[in-house]
Amino acid sequence: MKYVYGLALLGCLIFWSSCRNDFESVPSTGNLEFSKDTVYLDTVFTNIGSSTYNLKVYNRSDEDINIPSVRLGTGESSYYRLNVDGVPGKIFENVQIMAKDSIFIFIETTADINDFPADESRFLYTDQILFDSGANQQEVELVTLVQDAVFLFPEDLGNGMFETLNLGQDGDGNDILIEGFFLDDTELTFTNEKPYVIYGFAAVGPGKTLNVQPGARVHFHADSGILVANTGSIKANGLPSSDPELLENEIIFEGDRLEPDFSDIPGQWFTIWLTAGSTNNEFSYTTIKNSVVGILMDSNDGDETLTLKNVQIYNSANVGLLARTGNVYGENMVINNAGQSALACSIGGTYTFNHCTFANYWTGSFRSFPAVTLDNIIDETTGMDLTATFNNCIVYGN
Structure with a gap:
């Protein structure tokens, strides 16, 4: 009989967990927090890839949130590359962060000095990571110095x-x-x-x-x-x-x-x-x-x-x-x-x-x-x- 009670208890647990939606989330309200407000990728030589830098994004609220979009300011044409929570790209949609949790964003760049103003041997290249849009939009600045050689x-x-x-x-x-x-x-x-x-x-x-x-x-x-x-x-x-x-x-x-x-x-x-x-x-x-x-x-x-x-x-x-x-x-x-x-x-x-x-x-x-x-x-x-x-x-x- 004890085995019957055990199976019944296991069935209740499965039924209860199946009714729970772990991915039910609310839209971001523009209250994300970041490990830094500007990511400096230091100096890179033209056409030589940078090291990988990281940014941590925090959800301090008690609810799971959904960020409708995370993207680079200049989109696919940006010289920066992102990896958001394990996914590479430059534009992302519906990025979720669990309550009291965080995600990592990894940033790299490779730039060609010839694509910048003529006669410049050093050029300060900037972009932004944009979180959401409209009134809820938040930004983190990206800065690197591209050096000709x-x-x-x-x-x-x-x-x-x-x-x-x-x-x-x-x-x-x-x-x-x-x-x-x-x-x-x-x-x-x-x-x-x-x-x-x-x-x-x-x-x-x-x-x-x-x-x-x-x-x-x-x-x-x-x-x-x-x-x-x-x-x-x-x-x-x-x-x-x-x-x-x-x-x-x-x-x-x-x-x-x-x-x-x-x-x-x-x-x-x-x-x-x-x-x-x-x-x-x-x-x-x-x-x-x-x-x-x-x-x-x-x-x-x-x-x-x-x-x-x-x-x-x-x-x-x-x-x-x-x-x-x-x-x-x-x-x-x-x-x-x-x-x-x-x-x-x-x-x-x-x-x-x-x-x-x-x-x-x-x-x-x-x-x-x-x-x-x-x-x-x-x-x-x-x-x-x-x-x-x-x-x-x-x-x-x-």
């Missing part, structure tokens, strides 16, 4: 293949290839008129010099960098800036993610690679940040093949300055925070640092390397000459 990238060879650089052969006689390209003569001067965005490795050919002018901004996509070939040079000489925050005359090398959340994330791009035989490389009033290795200097044993004055290297995933059999002069330089050492001079070489700071407070993971590493070791029985002079320098870390 000079894009440098390897040639697309088709079938998923791209132009490569040959770094020599491995121990088995196989070619060592990396995705990259040689800069032609028209590309060997980086100005401050537009930022540069590099995909793959931009290489400076033998006997060529890449000149980076004061105020230039150079951005790298993931796993990208600059490579200076044998007898090639890079000269990145900025100037002092009147505003220490704007750094308008300083040269900056960093990743291509411009959102504030990425401003101090290490490892966003690879390195500035001064390969064996590159010569007369100069950096002054320059900041290098958020790379895997800030500067990688390979087997340069000539006369001062790398000069660094008023240079800052920050947030390197591995090493700030890694020199192997190098010849380096540094003055008024700061190398701060690296996953291994801020400065690593290996396999001998000649190094002079005046009034420099090497401070490593890396907190991303446990760091077992010292802030500064020096060695002259080739193998267990062989070494190279090593001369390292530090005048009035600070070496410190956690």
Whole structure:
């Protein structure tokens, strides 16, 4: 008999729940609340998609509500894209929010600077998310700065293949290839008129010099960098800036993610690679940040093949300055925070640092390397000459 009572009770519950309409709602009365009244999507490069930003929409009432429409102000022609409670689009109808509940709206944008007024290298693009219409309409503003840029990238060879650089052969006689390209003569001067965005490795050919002018901004996509070939040079000489925050005359090398959340994330791009035989490389009033290795200097044993004055290297995933059999002069330089050492001079070489700071407070993971590493070791029985002079320098870390 108890089973009969149990079945009867279950039947009553099913009957009661079937009579309840969970989706019965009342129209929105324009009393929605939002996590922010303006969504700033920060700066994006032309034709490069932004990160995804979110907006939370709250129903604080005791009733389930129905929003007749949620749409972008310029409709389907908008450069913004929405995802409303899991559904992508630009115009939505009958969006429901349960009582005392909320929904997420995710926002992205991709814009082409050529679609904006002529001769504009930076353009502030705005739109709105409109909730309902008429007297009940509410708005959330959308704002992003679209930035034109000079894009440098390897040639697309088709079938998923791209132009490569040959770094020599491995121990088995196989070619060592990396995705990259040689800069032609028209590309060997980086100005401050537009930022540069590099995909793959931009290489400076033998006997060529890449000149980076004061105020230039150079951005790298993931796993990208600059490579200076044998007898090639890079000269990145900025100037002092009147505003220490704007750094308008300083040269900056960093990743291509411009959102504030990425401003101090290490490892966003690879390195500035001064390969064996590159010569007369100069950096002054320059900041290098958020790379895997800030500067990688390979087997340069000539006369001062790398000069660094008023240079800052920050947030390197591995090493700030890694020199192997190098010849380096540094003055008024700061190398701060690296996953291994801020400065690593290996396999001998000649190094002079005046009034420099090497401070490593890396907190991303446990760091077992010292802030500064020096060695002259080739193998267990062989070494190279090593001369390292530090005048009035600070070496410190956690």
